Amino acid sequence: MLWQYILRRVLLAIGVLLAISLMSFILIQLPPGDYISTYIAVLRQQGALLDQRTIDDLTREYGLDKPLPMQYLWWMWQMAHGDFGRSFEWRRPVFDLVKERLPLTIAVSLSSLLFVYIIAIPIGLYSAVKQYSIGDYLATVFGFIGMATPSFLLALILMWFMFSRFGVSIGGLFSQQFQEAPWSWAKFVDFLKHLPVPIIVIGMSGAAGLIRVMRGGMLDELRRQYVTTARAKGVSESQLLLKYPLRVALNPIVSTIGWQLPAIVSGETIVSLVLGLPTTGPLLYRALISQDSYMAGSIVMFLSFLTVVGTLLSDILLAILDPRIRFEGKR
Amino acid sequence: MAEETVIPLMGGRRKLTQAEKYYAASQWQLIRWKFGRHKLAVVSLVVLVILYTVAFCAPFFTPYNGAVKSDYVNHPPMGIHFTHEGRLTWPFVYGIKKDVDPNTYQRIFTDDPSTTYRLKFFIKGWEYKLFGLIPGNLHFFGVEKGGYLFLFGSDDLGHDVFSRVVQASTISLSIGLVGVFLSFILGCILGGISGFYGGVADTAIQRVIEFLISLPNLPVWMALSAAVPNTWSQVRVYLIITVILSITGWCGLARVVRGKLLELREEDYVVAAQVAGTSDWSIILNHLLPGFASYLIVSITLAIPGMILGETALSFIGLGLRPPTISWGVLLQQAQNVRTITIYPWLLTPAIVVIITVLAFNFVGDGLRDAADPYVI
Numbered sequence: 001m002l003w004q005y006i007l008r009r010v011l012l013a014i015g016v017l018l019a020i021s022l023m024s025f026i027l028i029q030l031p032p033g034d035y036i037s038t039y040i041a042v043l044r045q046q047g048a049l050l051d052q053r054t055i056d057d058l059t060r061e062y063g064l065d066k067p068l069p070m071q072y073l074w075w076m077w078q079m080a081h082g083d084f085g086r087s088f089e090w091r092r093p094v095f096d097l098v099k100e101r102l103p104l105t106i107a108v109s110l111s112s113l114l115f116v117y118i119i120a121i122p123i124g125l126y127s128a129v130k131q132y133s134i135g136d137y138l139a140t141v142f143g144f145i146g147m148a149t150p151s152f153l154l155a156l157i158l159m160w161f162m163f164s165r166f167g168v169s170i171g172g173l174f175s176q177q178f179q180e181a182p183w184s185w186a187k188f189v190d191f192l193k194h195l196p197v198p199i200i201v202i203g204m205s206g207a208a209g210l211i212r213v214m215r216g217g218m219l220d221e222l223r224r225q226y227v228t229t230a231r232a233k234g235v236s237e238s239q240l241l242l243k244y245p246l247r248v249a250l251n252p253i254v255s256t257i258g259w260q261l262p263a264i265v266s267g268e269t270i271v272s273l274v275l276g277l278p279t280t281g282p283l284l285y286r287a288l289i290s291q292d293s294y295m296a297g298s299i300v301m302f303l304s305f306l307t308v309v310g311t312l313l314s315d316i317l318l319a320i321l322d323p324r325i326r327f328e329g330k331r
Numbered sequence: 332m333a334e335e336t337v338i339p340l341m342g343g344r345r346k347l348t349q350a351e352k353y354y355a356a357s358q359w360q361l362i363r364w365k366f367g368r369h370k371l372a373v374v375s376l377v378v379l380v381i382l383y384t385v386a387f388c389a390p391f392f393t394p395y396n397g398a399v400k401s402d403y404v405n406h407p408p409m410g411i412h413f414t415h416e417g418r419l420t421w422p423f424v425y426g427i428k429k430d431v432d433p434n435t436y437q438r439i440f441t442d443d444p445s446t447t448y449r450l451k452f453f454i455k456g457w458e459y460k461l462f463g464l465i466p467g468n469l470h471f472f473g474v475e476k477g478g479y480l481f482l483f484g485s486d487d488l489g490h491d492v493f494s495r496v497v498q499a500s501t502i503s504l505s506i507g508l509v510g511v512f513l514s515f516i517l518g519c520i521l522g523g524i525s526g527f528y529g530g531v532a533d534t535a536i537q538r539v540i541e542f543l544i545s546l547p548n549l550p551v552w553m554a555l556s557a558a559v560p561n562t563w564s565q566v567r568v569y570l571i572i573t574v575i576l577s578i579t580g581w582c583g584l585a586r587v588v589r590g591k592l593l594e595l596r597e598e599d600y601v602v603a604a605q606v607a608g609t610s611d612w613s614i615i616l617n618h619l620l621p622g623f624a625s626y627l628i629v630s631i632t633l634a635i636p637g638m639i640l641g642e643t644a645l646s647f648i649g650l651g652l653r654p655p656t657i658s659w660g661v662l663l664q665q666a667q668n669v670r671t672i673t674i675y676p677w678l679l680t681p682a683i684v685v686i687i688t689v690l691a692f693n694f695v696g697d698g699l700r701d702a703a704d705p706y707v708i
Contacts, residue, residue: 012541019542023551030558148689150640152647153682156666164673171669259544266549270644274667284550285648288557296557300550308545 005319013312020304021079025072028297038291039088085294087287094298097283102302104173105268105279108198109306112264113257115203116210121253123207124214125246128222139211146208151267155201155274170197171275179278198275202267206260210253217252221245251322257314262307269303362625365702372698375691382688386500390459394473394480397495397657399457403427406440406485408492408677411450422450424480448478484677486665495657496681502658503639504688506573510638511631513577518584523615525585526592533589540582548579552641556650565656572651576641580634587630591623625703632696636689643685659685 031038040055059065062085066074078085084094127139149157162168172179173194178187221227222245230240272281280299287295347355356364366372385392395401411422426446432439454473460466474480483492525536555575559568595601596619604614620627639659645651646660647667654661659681665671666678 015538016542016545020546023546027551027554027558030555144690144693145686148636148686148693150644150685150689152644153663153685156663156672157679157682159669160672160676160679163669164676169669262545262547265547269547269549269553270648273648284553285650288553288650291557296554300554303547303550304545307547311545 002319006316009312009315009319013308016308017305020301020308021076022072024297024301024304025075027300028075028293029068031291031293038293039086042088084298087292087295089287089290089292089295094295097295098280098298098302101278101280101283102306104277105265105272105281105303106306108173108195108202108272108277108279109261109264109268111195112199112202112206112268113260115199116206116260116264117253119203119207120210120214121250124211125218125241125249127211127215128218128249129241131219136215139215143208143211146204147212149205151201151205152270152274154204155198155271158197158201159275171277173198173277173279198268198271198277201275202264202271205267206263210256210260213256214249214253217249218245221248254314254318257318258311261310261314265303265307358625362699362702366698369698369701371694375694375698378687378691379695382500382691383504385497386504388461389498389501390461391467391469392471393491393494393497394454394456394470394482395491395494396457396459397490397498398655399490401479401485401489401491403429403440403479403481403485404438404489405487405675406479406481406489407675408484409479409481411480412447415447423447424450424474424478426477427479446478448474448480450474450480483680484675486675486678492662492677492680495662496659496684499657499659499662499681500684502569502652502656503642503660503685506569506576506642506658507635507638510573510576510580510642511635513573514580514584514634514638515627515631517577517581519588519620521581522585522588523592526589527596527611527615527619529593536585536589540585543579543582546579548641549644551579552576552645553648553650556645565652568652569656572642572645573638576638580638583634584627584630587623587626591626592619595619595622625699629696629700629703632692632699636692639685639688639692 039058062071062074064071075085082095084098086092087094087097090097123139127136130136159170162170173191174187175190175194178190181187224245227240227245230244231237235243268277268279269281269284271277272279273285276282280303284296284299284303286292287299353361390396406427409424411424413419413422415423424447425442425444426448428441428443430439430441431437450472451474452472454470455468456470456473458466458468481491481493483496485491486495521536525533552575555578556572559571563571592615600618601614604618609618642651642658643660643663646653646658647663649664652658652661654664662678662681666682672678
């Protein structure tokens with residue numbers, strides 16, 4: 001049963017991945033003019049001499065002499081061999097550039113996701129147990145304002161506040177001396193020091209929303225009769241909360257990873273621009289501005305892959321943890 | 332049930348009691364009552380009505396034309412004074428004196444107490460055409476000739492920030508409505524097909540929705556809007572941005588429509604309509620849609636802020652609407668730099684307006700959701 005479920009989810013995810021690759025291919029084709037003519041124009045501008053042979057070679061390398069569906073297949077074939085095209089702005093293979101930054105994007109996104117849950121679950125729980133207390137009102141206000149403030153504005157406001165009040169400029173993921181340095185323990189510690197600000201900024205709106213969900217779910221559960229029964233039987237209050245209602249209330253929270261992750265990757269993209277993080281966001285932005293189409297298309301593809309694979313993994317994990325999910329859709 | 336419906340008939344002149352009124356009320360009346368009890372939602376609704384009225388008649392509510400420069404560059408927000416030389420007077424502003432800071436050599440502005448300009452309502456000012464048709468020069472407020480009123484300060488070209496925020500609201504607020512309207516049509520058609528017919532069409536549409544939902548919105552929006560040619564006119568860019576925002580926006584609505592249709596299509600009255608020979612679309616539109624219209628209104632209300640934020644984000648990074656079009660996102664472009672906003676923090680005012688708008692939509696949506704739920708009294 002479990003294997004069947006996993007197989008079905010994996011097949012579905014493969015379909016989605018194919019659709020994403022098709023979409024990315026369309027994104028690459030979207031800008032006016034084909035890639036080679038732009039590339040040649042850039043090379044000429046930089047003073048390179050190009051004869052017709054080189055141009056023909058390039059055309060063949062990118063498969064531009066073929067009809068569009070064939071071009072798509074050719075592009076897929078090249079990707080299967082680790083060739084994602086070249087960035088003409090950086091004059092380097094796209095994959096090399098993405099490889100440098102994607103791990104940082106993943107690190108920041110995953111820690112933000114973790115932050116969302118670590119913040120939302122205890123606060124939501126507290127809010128529900130101590131309904132209409134000062135803490136609950138504070139959490140509610142925080143929840144609503146957090147949901148209404150888009151992450152890039154929060155980043156902007158936070159930067160302004162820190163800079164004008166304390167003269168500290170927040171932003172980036174590394175201090176000056178570590179920016180170009182290879183990874184070391186000292187660099188890692190520096191990285192951890194810079195991590196909280198982007199994590200809080202990116203995770204805020206997600207956490208704010210989940211606090212509401214958690215509070216609502218928990219309040220519903222606390223009204224149930226089994227809670228009264230347990231209380232009547234003398235189960236201690238903390239054990240009573242943690243053992244049953246919390247687990248039920250957690251369900252809708254955990255099953256929202258599927259839309260939490262895309263939202264976080266979206267947020268990361270724009271927050272990294274404002275805070276100047278060396279992740280894929282600024283890379284994508286520059287590629288779009290300079291119409292570096294293979295670069296832009298590939299980054300969108302990688303980011304989408306990231307969310308799909310992340311969702312798939314969380315779904316499988318959930319199915320292992322919660323047997324009811326395995327049977328869903330089989331009714 | 333029969334007993335309650337009789338009450339108004341035999342009641343005659345007798346006033347209905349509270350409980351009787353409740354039972355005799357229509358569904359929409361119930362929703363209105365329940366919504367009215369949600370105070371925050373009512374206040375938010377008022378805020379939204381004001382925002383949209385101001386946005387709709389933007390030129391009337393702006394003391395200055397946001398596109399016209401003035402000599403006063405980066406002027407901080409001005410206070411309106413109520414007392415002059417210790418006496419309470421009609422609200423006024425002081426004249427502006429330009430000075431140079433002797434230490435930093437920066438230009439500073441100081442109040443000139445010798446000149447005062449009174450605040451006036453329904454004052455004649457710059458010429459405009461309301462809705463592009465009706466010419467006018469009347470403005471809700473302004474100060475006497477010769478004076479300047481920078482309620483939210485001025486920017487680096489001397490534009491009045493307040494006027495620009497108001498003028499931008501026309502674009503920013505309408506993009507939410509137009510985008511949701513597109514999403515609504517797409518969501519109803521595709522969700523309708525999906526829920527009413529089921530089968531292959533349902534499976535296909537569900538897969539498309541799953542695909543679109545799993546995408547990180549912003550990078551895709553960025554890539555799509557970056558492909559919009561520079562040569563396009565303002566109106567075309569505006570339309571294409573709304574289309575781009577709706578590409579992912581319809582999914583949520585389609586899911587609501589589908590879910591409700593699946594639930595309702597087995598009802599007896601649907602079978603009755605089918606037997607009577609009513610066409611499928613007529614059944615969906617005339618018999619099923621009214622059954623879950625309240626749910627649709629809730630999800631529409633909750634979808635609008637997402638659209639507004641999407642446009643703001645895209646324009647903010649320079650991939651959405653472009654100047655000379657002004658939207659809140661375009662205005663916030665000026666506030667990208669920390670050093671700029673540290674010196675001129677009033678450039679962040681569009682951000683506050685954005686947050687207030689989204690907050691109001693969320694509260695109204697919450698209130699409507701509670702009100703539309705028939706199982707909670």
